[in-house]
Amino acid sequence: MKLFSSNNRSALLGVIAFCGATLGHAGFVYETEKEFLTTGDFNGDAKLDIAIVDKATGRVRLGYRISEDFFSTTDWRSGGLKDATGVAVGRLMDEKRDSFALVARDFNQLSVFDAPS
Numbered sequence: 001m002k003l004f005s006s007n008n009r010s011a012l013l014g015v016i017a018f019c020g021a022t023l024g025h026a027g028f029v030y031e032t033e034k035e036f037l038t039t040g041d042f043n044g045d046a047k048l049d050i051a052i053v054d055k056a057t058g059r060v061r062l063g064y065r066i067s068e069d070f071f072s073t074t075d076w077r078s079g080g081l082k083d084a085t086g087v088a089v090g091r092l093m094d095e096k097r098d099s100f101a102l103v104a105r106d107f108n109q110l111s112v113f114d115a116p117s
Contacts, residue, residue: 029087040089040098042115051100058082058102062115080111
């Protein structure tokens with residue numbers, strides 16, 4: 001288990017965590033040249049977590065919020081597709097926690113990713 005502080009990560013992660021906590025629900029998806037970044041309550045503990053999706057590989061890394069300033073990150077996990085072109089977050093598979101959908105334009109791929117822990 002790795003811990004990191006939003007204060008020590010990139011400014012964008014800090015903004016995402018702040019905006020997600022302020023809005024109080026699954027958040028906006030931010031796009032950079034290489035990644036998608038978003039928030040959601042992925043483990044159902046009523047705290048907003050963060051997700052980073054590598055566009056090229058489709059791999060996903062989650063940061064579960066353990067306090068206001070700290071997250072516990074997972075190892076990279078397969079998102080089920082490569083060359084991701086979009087991400088959506090919401091209550092897709094369970095009413096108590098968020099999941100996310102990854103899409104890729106090649107072969108019209110769609111992968112729904114549930115990450116309770």
